[in-house]
Amino acid sequence: MEAEHSSTSQQLLTNFQTYASAHPTTVLLDPLPAMTLLLDRFASYQIMSKLRNSLRDWRICSPPHLEIHSLSDLSSIQQAVMTKGLSFPLICKTKVAHGSLSHEMSLIFSAGSLADVHPPCVLQSFVNHGAVLHKVFVVGDRHYCVERPSLKNFPSGPCDRETIFFNSHQVSKPESNSDLTELDEQMPCLPPPSSEAVAALVRELRVQLGMALFGVDVIINIHTHTLTVIDINIFPGYEGVPQFFSSLLSLIQSVLDKQTSTGPQVTDSPESTQTTSSATTSL
Numbered sequence: 001m002e003a004e005h006s007s008t009s010q011q012l013l014t015n016f017q018t019y020a021s022a023h024p025t026t027v028l029l030d031p032l033p034a035m036t037l038l039l040d041r042f043a044s045y046q047i048m049s050k051l052r053n054s055l056r057d058w059r060i061c062s063p064p065h066l067e068i069h070s071l072s073d074l075s076s077i078q079q080a081v082m083t084k085g086l087s088f089p090l091i092c093k094t095k096v097a098h099g100s101l102s103h104e105m106s107l108i109f110s111a112g113s114l115a116d117v118h119p120p121c122v123l124q125s126f127v128n129h130g131a132v133l134h135k136v137f138v139v140g141d142r143h144y145c146v147e148r149p150s151l152k153n154f155p156s157g158p159c160d161r162e163t164i165f166f167n168s169h170q171v172s173k174p175e176s177n178s179d180l181t182e183l184d185e186q187m188p189c190l191p192p193p194s195s196e197a198v199a200a201l202v203r204e205l206r207v208q209l210g211m212a213l214f215g216v217d218v219i220i221n222i223h224t225h226t227l228t229v230i231d232i233n234i235f236p237g238y239e240g241v242p243q244f245f246s247s248l249l250s251l252i253q254s255v256l257d258k259q260t261s262t263g264p265q266v267t268d269s270p271e272s273t274q275t276t277s278s279a280t281t282s283l
Helices: 007-022 032-038 041-054 074-083 112-116 168-172 195-209 244-262
Strands: 065-068 090-094 104-108 121-125 132-139 142-149 164-167 213-220 227-234
Touching (some): 041 065, 041 121, 065 074, 142 168, 142 195, 142 244, 195 227
Antiparallel strands (some): 065 121, 090 121, 104 164, 132 213
């Protein structure tokens, strides 16, 4: 997505695609089209919406959302929020889902404050979840769930509170110490995500995405205890996963083994099979 606005980035991407096409024995751990999809929150949120039907039996859902493509009059945005069934407060996220700007978000508490949005962006109903975020890191057929701090609970419904602008990295890093993560009330601990439900979610997303390296941000609704998917991340930082490098090596080995057994045999070329991931770690 950012490459669309940078001639240098676009040229680098074109060069990489040209190289991969000219060297068919190069193995990509994740296909470029699938990765490009996850760079766009408009696209990834549509995937999340589809999970409602396929994972209904596991009580997995995603909050209602609204895509804001361009600047529009305030009344049109307010009407769209009502039509889509979004409820305040709303969390506003950039369309671009990777890079430093993708972590700049805001909490909007009233219809009047929708004037604070900066398209292109996504509005998503905020779900109270006890200030706990569960980051699911996927490495091939393995996945790991790491708990992180998150936004505290807010009263449901519109109010006259001013929009809160924040950086999600500053809120949800392991060492984060933010007023936005401090619960105002005594609240019992929520149950952890069901391991079976998380496994079902990962299996479904691997099929939907065709990817081996990605992350999923999930929360537990404090009222319904429903597992709620709020973001899908392209090749995340895997911070807090001690088995990451061994899991990554296992993934690479399995991909190479599959390539050896099913891939084309190149006998005339001096080039050896190369393995690369066209992803960049997001820290």
